[in-house]
Amino acid sequence: MASTEQPLAAQYDPDVLERRIYAHWEQRCAFASAPRPGNDSYCIMLPPPNVTGSLHMGHAFQHTIMDALIRHARMLGNDVLWQAGTDHAGVGTHIVVTRALRGAGIDPDQLSRQEFMAKVIEWKDTSATAIGAQMRRLGDSCDWSRECFTLDPKLSLAVTDLFVRLYDEGLIYRGKRLVNWDPKLLTALADLEVVSAEEEGVLYHVRYRFADGQDDGMIIATTRPETILVDGALAIAPGDERYARFLGRRVCVPCTERTIEIIEDVHVDPQFGTGCVKITAAHDFNDYEVMMRHPDKNIPVINLMTPTAHLNDNAPPEYRGLDRYEARAQIVADLKAQGLLIKSEPHRYMLPRGERSGVVVEPMISDQWYVKAAPLAAKALDAVRDGKLEFVPGRWRTVYENWLNDIKDWCISRQVDWGHRIPAWQDDDGNLFVAQDSAGARAKAGDERPLRQVDDVLDTWFSSALWPLSTLGWPDANNAYLRHYFPTSVLVTGNDIIFFWVARMVMMSMHLVGDAPFRKVYMHGLVRDRHGQKMSKSRGNVLDPIDLVDGISLEALLTKRLSADLDERKKKEVERRTRIEYPAGIAAHGADALRLTFASLASHGPSINFDLGRIDGHRRLCTKLWQASRFVVQACKQGPLGDADAKLGIAERWIISRLQRAEKEIAGHFDTFRFDLMVEELTVLLRDDFCSWYIELAKETLAHDSAAAEACRRTLARVLAALLRLAHPLIPFITEELWRWVAPLAQDPAPLIINAAYPVCDPRRIDPEAEAILGDFVAVVRAVRSLRTSLGVDPGLKLDCRFETSSEQLAAMSGYMARLARLGQIKRQNPLDENSEDPVVDAAKSRLRLMLGTAGSGWQQRLAEKITLGQENCRKIEAKLADQNFAQRAPRQVVDEHAERLARAKQQLDALERLSRANFG
Numbered sequence: 001m002a003s004t005e006q007p008l009a010a011q012y013d014p015d016v017l018e019r020r021i022y023a024h025w026e027q028r029c030a031f032a033s034a035p036r037p038g039n040d041s042y043c044i045m046l047p048p049p050n051v052t053g054s055l056h057m058g059h060a061f062q063h064t065i066m067d068a069l070i071r072h073a074r075m076l077g078n079d080v081l082w083q084a085g086t087d088h089a090g091v092g093t094h095i096v097v098t099r100a101l102r103g104a105g106i107d108p109d110q111l112s113r114q115e116f117m118a119k120v121i122e123w124k125d126t127s128a129t130a131i132g133a134q135m136r137r138l139g140d141s142c143d144w145s146r147e148c149f150t151l152d153p154k155l156s157l158a159v160t161d162l163f164v165r166l167y168d169e170g171l172i173y174r175g176k177r178l179v180n181w182d183p184k185l186l187t188a189l190a191d192l193e194v195v196s197a198e199e200e201g202v203l204y205h206v207r208y209r210f211a212d213g214q215d216d217g218m219i220i221a222t223t224r225p226e227t228i229l230v231d232g233a234l235a236i237a238p239g240d241e242r243y244a245r246f247l248g249r250r251v252c253v254p255c256t257e258r259t260i261e262i263i264e265d266v267h268v269d270p271q272f273g274t275g276c277v278k279i280t281a282a283h284d285f286n287d288y289e290v291m292m293r294h295p296d297k298n299i300p301v302i303n304l305m306t307p308t309a310h311l312n313d314n315a316p317p318e319y320r321g322l323d324r325y326e327a328r329a330q331i332v333a334d335l336k337a338q339g340l341l342i343k344s345e346p347h348r349y350m351l352p353r354g355e356r357s358g359v360v361v362e363p364m365i366s367d368q369w370y371v372k373a374a375p376l377a378a379k380a381l382d383a384v385r386d387g388k389l390e391f392v393p394g395r396w397r398t399v400y401e402n403w404l405n406d407i408k409d410w411c412i413s414r415q416v417d418w419g420h421r422i423p424a425w426q427d428d429d430g431n432l433f434v435a436q437d438s439a440g441a442r443a444k445a446g447d448e449r450p451l452r453q454v455d456d457v458l459d460t461w462f463s464s465a466l467w468p469l470s471t472l473g474w475p476d477a478n479n480a481y482l483r484h485y486f487p488t489s490v491l492v493t494g495n496d497i498i499f500f501w502v503a504r505m506v507m508m509s510m511h512l513v514g515d516a517p518f519r520k521v522y523m524h525g526l527v528r529d530r531h532g533q534k535m536s537k538s539r540g541n542v543l544d545p546i547d548l549v550d551g552i553s554l555e556a557l558l559t560k561r562l563s564a565d566l567d568e569r570k571k572k573e574v575e576r577r578t579r580i581e582y583p584a585g586i587a588a589h590g591a592d593a594l595r596l597t598f599a600s601l602a603s604h605g606p607s608i609n610f611d612l613g614r615i616d617g618h619r620r621l622c623t624k625l626w627q628a629s630r631f632v633v634q635a636c637k638q639g640p641l642g643d644a645d646a647k648l649g650i651a652e653r654w655i656i657s658r659l660q661r662a663e664k665e666i667a668g669h670f671d672t673f674r675f676d677l678m679v680e681e682l683t684v685l686l687r688d689d690f691c692s693w694y695i696e697l698a699k700e701t702l703a704h705d706s707a708a709a710e711a712c713r714r715t716l717a718r719v720l721a722a723l724l725r726l727a728h729p730l731i732p733f734i735t736e737e738l739w740r741w742v743a744p745l746a747q748d749p750a751p752l753i754i755n756a757a758y759p760v761c762d763p764r765r766i767d768p769e770a771e772a773i774l775g776d777f778v779a780v781v782r783a784v785r786s787l788r789t790s791l792g793v794d795p796g797l798k799l800d801c802r803f804e805t806s807s808e809q810l811a812a813m814s815g816y817m818a819r820l821a822r823l824g825q826i827k828r829q830n831p832l833d834e835n836s837e838d839p840v841v842d843a844a845k846s847r848l849r850l851m852l853g854t855a856g857s858g859w860q861q862r863l864a865e866k867i868t869l870g871q872e873n874c875r876k877i878e879a880k881l882a883d884q885n886f887a888q889r890a891p892r893q894v895v896d897e898h899a900e901r902l903a904r905a906k907q908q909l910d911a912l913e914r915l916s917r918a919n920f921g
Helices: 012-029 057-075 090-103 115-137 151-167 225-230 286-291 324-337 373-385 396-407 438-445 461-463 481-484 495-513 545-550 556-562 568-581 591-601 612-636 649-670 675-702 707-727 732-745 770-790 808-812 814-821 859-882 884-889 892-920
Strands: 040-043 078-083 171-183 187-189 192-207 218-222 233-236 250-252 261-265 275-279 343-353 363-373 390-392 424-426 432-434 488-494 518-524 524-527 607-609 800-804 822-828 838-844 846-851
Touching: 012 115, 012 545, 012 591, 012 732, 040 057, 040 481, 057 078, 057 115, 057 518, 057 545, 057 591, 078 233, 090 461, 090 814, 115 545, 115 591, 151 171, 151 432, 171 343, 187 218, 192 225, 192 324, 192 396, 218 225, 218 275, 218 675, 225 324, 225 612, 225 732, 225 822, 324 343, 373 396, 373 495, 390 396, 396 495, 424 438, 424 495, 432 438, 432 607, 461 495, 461 607, 461 649, 461 675, 495 518, 495 675, 556 568, 591 612, 591 675, 591 732, 607 808, 612 675, 612 707, 612 732, 649 675, 649 707, 675 814, 770 808, 770 838, 770 846, 770 859, 770 892, 808 814, 814 822, 838 892, 859 884
Parallel strands: 040 078, 040 488, 233 261, 390 518, 488 518, 524 607, 800 822
Antiparallel strands: 171 187, 171 363, 192 218, 192 343, 233 275, 250 261, 424 432, 800 846, 838 846
């Protein structure tokens, strides 16, 4: 522990202290967890970052919230575990490694499975190391000794155990069903891995002639004419009088020699297109459902595509081998030549693309592994209904329940090399044997027939669904960590993975151990740029959180943003935007300032707009805390600190009372996850109450060698120590550094603030009388300061004052008033002399007259001019906001900025007009 004799650096330098302090924490094992029977536990599972790269702004925001919760719980005396780890991210990692290999001139298709896996592991090690370094730079206080990876041997055994259990219970099955197929990645995708967006296309109207040659035939409208080749039926809406007479008749499938039947089904929208649709069960999910509803019609399910989305041998010979879009063009031309293309017209429709590959997915019949989701979903619904799980904000419970009530079976197999290999072995006849290992499969087979493990791997979300259990030692029910820390306390996660991950963890935990994996889920918004746009490389608005901590030059920032996968037009746009927004690069702010900024944005809204301007303000707040601490340390060296029974002055009673109220408010904000309100409360306490008011009052007290000065020094040290402990969860580095100097003064025995006790409100020390008196004092000082500013009085000029007040307490504080309001002689005058022409200000049921003398010449005119300018400024901003073109076309952020400007302008104008009324009626 540092001595108070050591000098505290004059300047706050986060780069120097943050790296040193984190190393000190690790050396002291400050983050270590330890199950202690009978003690309260507090556990958070880190949503494991994917080893596809490094942490982004969303991660940094999320980690700030989790670390604040963990540090708070640790200081409250709980057994704390923040479980860290990374996710293998099957398909995602497969993509980035494949891309990296091609960039290095290596063809991944020429590598064996073992060779490719070695390259992926090399990538994973590099990525995981980088992620760990970023987390340390941000101040994450995880128990690094328990860091896990989803492909670690112990976790892999747990995943295998889960698969075998669910299979043996009939909850996992293999089936030939329609799936989302990615023709680029050559794997099935879950519905949640497909992003659908409206795009421009063409709607083709095609005639199907009747097989008997009578009438004109039926006309359908389709966006996918290439799938006509494997149509299984035409369908109309039930009761559609236009077509009812054609039910049961057969039509010829264009460009083929097949015929199909006309049926009716509720799926058909009579208002869309012609009211008659084609049913292609092998390449459309809705059509597949139509086929399932009409087993008596024997609607054929014919796959048209190869895995790469080229037409296979089920197509007529002239189309075989063509890419699906080449086939589309050829078929459209043939339909036109045959007189079957009635018309084509532009049409916007939803097009599904693979989230990672960006290519249009192809609904395709495929053999895949599935989880029967409905029985598991029922248990996950029970978790919220029985009070085992709570969502914050509460509205996410409805979203969660709606999805579970409408859940579909979950496709868990993927056709890539990287991931948990499905524990199933197959003989030459296609018989499957699911077991923990090959020996178990051999035992189930019962003979020596050749067995080969299937190549498919598990969807990465399958292993992630087990994360809260597998990291704590499941399936070993006697594991000390599992018994002590499960269920965990809270899950902090983005609202975009409520289905991918949150619901599935609840499903698995409820099924396996009969309890929810966490008691609360805090769903935070997604981090966007200051204009509310999603951060992406193509927009050129991506920020690396470590660049905000350590700073980065414009040239280095451009190098990061101008990635090779951007075309030249995009590169120019990204460079233009970057040069405009960051002409001098990004300054270093330190991790504490970034964390404070993230916390200030953590409301319960659906998104978080990150404005770099905010971080500057929080960097200044850290600097203010540093300078305040230097003052306190120096002041406490000048004399004795007094004893606990020393009589406190009104200022000491007030700051102690304010501290109690802040402690109470902040405790409530931790309970409700309102980190934005927490930052507001902490900022007011630190910047305003402690620095701007109490320290300035203390300077006056300390100027006198008395018992009051001793009580003041003691209060300075103890309040600052409490304030450091109160702020530590949000700004851990600077508070730990300052603790070295402040703790000895406050006689706090904790060698590290990370292990110190968190402040708890003592209601007995809330002092309404002191708060009322100081409230009046502050109002008076602010009124005098405002008056001086409004009249343009030189800030350094001390003016005499006449003071009318009925408050003896305020009158007794005239010395403090003179210091804080830059006043000379303060003479009490009840009532004020009304014959004077000097200006008067009203505040706290008191009146003050500033004796301007020669400094006040022409103040009435200056006041009138300022009021006129203020009124004109308000009118201009109001007119801007009333302009519909501006309100509707300007970015939301810009409109909000104008609204804030108007509020400030009106506030300033109101102060001027009140001053005018006080003097002129």
